[in-house]
Amino acid sequence: MTDANLTEEIANLCARARRASRKLAPRDRATKDRALHAMAAGLRARRGEILEQNALDLEAARQRGTKGALLDRLALDPARLESIAVGVEEIAELPDPVGGVIEARTLASGIAMQRVRVPLGVVAMIYEARPNVTVEASALCLKAGNAVVLRGGSEAFYSNRVLAKVISEALERSDLPPDLAAVIPFTDREAVRALVQQSESLDLVIPRGGEALIRFVTEHARVPVVQHYKGVCHLYLDLGCDVDMAVNLAVNGKLSRPGVCNALECLLVDEADAARILPKVAAALLAGGCELRGCERTRALVPEAREAALSDWGYEFLDRVLAVRVVRGLEGALDHIARYGSGHTEAICTTDSSRARRFQHEVDAACVAVNASTRFHDGGQLGLGAEIGIATSRLHWRGPMGLEALTTMKWILNGSGQTR
């Protein structure tokens, strides 16, 4: 296919999604929830076929030499498929964000004003391996009254194709246009470039994946982008903090799931209290199989720590590796975080309420936690029910993006003939 044909086909597909979104926007909650339940039923009914197609992707991946975590992300099995179906049913149970009143007031002119939530329109998701994203993103966008255009990775080609079929069957069965969820069958970069330039048809692009993909999308987009960049999360252990709590927060933050964006990547410890705090925290991390990379003063207290390189500050290890630095109190921690943090999640362990307040006030990140694990920066934990990702960009939304983040607003005025 030539680039011109590719661009035209993608433009047509996006235009159809736009038309379908206009038909969905005024539909009521019951219609949308019915389609979500049909989607869950379809996932169960076509289980065999889905697993067969997924096996083709897995086989191809193995032949390319893919192993470990990457292969695991791609793999579906009956239990995972069931949990995806349950996830869709849970989205159906969530309140409908559309029509929600953000603000209501009677204006000086006597006009009744309401600012209400309405669907965004058409959302494009660009993502890698995980086929569950195909279903989750479709379900969230549908519930918020949006059409979705999905461009998954080549690794999941067969899985995404059959999942797209299940989704469009569910839409048809619910008397909704199947164009509401479109899967782009082209997996090369040219398709991404063509997609993110459809400014007439798309309202938002969400790239999920490695930094290179996100930068590529940001570079070429003519459509607003919400970025989900890396999480370089810090935990600062303050003078006088509870050492048992510090141990728990550090071990949970690093070791419960090292490979995700709310994992700790760096521990900061107040120099005035490091001798009391650091050996115990380090011992627990080491016992859990974590490699420590420390500054000179860390290594004086924790001989097992390797020497940290300058490049270890601000690095997202996504592994059982943690950078450790002794700093000059809160001031030193704030400076380090301002310089090396990625604006995702930052935490402090402290017993001092004024330093806690200052940390929360001055740290510039999507989520700031006092005496709580960075793991709570998660849509489910924060009560959103489901999330499409955690936004590290600042415009429109920041942090976990649930249904509300997939809407925009409309100002509604009801008067009795007022002019001005």
Add this chain to the structure above:
Amino acid sequence: MTDANLTEEIANLCARARRASRKLAPRDRATKDRALHAMAAGLRARRGEILEQNALDLEAARQRGTKGALLDRLALDPARLESIAVGVEEIAELPDPVGGVIEARTLASGIAMQRVRVPLGVVAMIYEARPNVTVEASALCLKAGNAVVLRGGSEAFYSNRVLAKVISEALERSDLPPDLAAVIPFTDREAVRALVQQSESLDLVIPRGGEALIRFVTEHARVPVVQHYKGVCHLYLDLGCDVDMAVNLAVNGKLSRPGVCNALECLLVDEADAARILPKVAAALLAGGCELRGCERTRALVPEAREAALSDWGYEFLDRVLAVRVVRGLEGALDHIARYGSGHTEAICTTDSSRARRFQHEVDAACVAVNASTRFHDGGQLGLGAEIGIATSRLHWRGPMGLEALTTMKWILNGSGQTR
């Protein structure tokens, strides 16, 4: 200056604004309000100098042959300058959006969660003629805790230069970094292109001006853009509507200020009642000096109407010209608006509450008015106090952008050692 030097100078200026914004973000309301009052005082103290510099711009404009509305937008006089100063004092009186709690909840884990408003960071404004925007944008951004980078048009070069001086003096006098409000001294397109690519330093770009400028910015931006496109606003006169109200809404919507974005550009009338409604409404408009361009059925009822061309539907006249079309009831009006509306403001005049509801529900626009003039789609009227523009894009904000629209959010967690 070479392009490379220009880009470097703009990058430096944006980086300084970023550093200044970090210093401003944690400052309290009193500091910001003090700076705003100093700004208003400075405008009054330097009145002579400001008017002198503005006279240089006006003289240059006259020599280029500029006339009428364009010249008027550029001109300052003592009364206008005083009203700009009063506007800044009014912004100081508005509540501080920063720190406002959007949502507060105790999570299942016992953690106290708050979602609060924080400054966006650094906002770039790109605009044409009007020098008052230099002051208003600076004041709004400062109040919301942001730095601002201003790139005004060449027409206002001298005016903007002296206003920039007044603003930075006010910041210094209030012990705030003068880099918080930076005026870019380069007025060519190359400077715009360099500016909108400073993704490391800018969080938002707001272009204000003609469609060509907005498209240029959108095309080249690597920073999120909120667009303020045109307003092609419709008023639909429904079967059975109050003809006196229809006359008032049409005359106010078109003739009170034909040249701004919330002005009516097209009147739609239900065919079933056009004979009763249209002649009176048309007579009032014609009496006010408005040219009417009508469809065939309009011209049968209003012989004074000229024949509308196809290109008159969806056209922003910004003048004493109004397109008029007889349509097949509400359905016909909704179709016309979906096809030709610009998503800015749409109004209906009706006595039927179910058709009113359907119009509000189905019309996709930033503001939808029932029995109220489109003129109420305005920051001051909607109670925002002041606005930086009316957004016609959907992401982040839609409609009049006041202080809240210049903030983002932060999730704050307070726990007692919770892990998961």
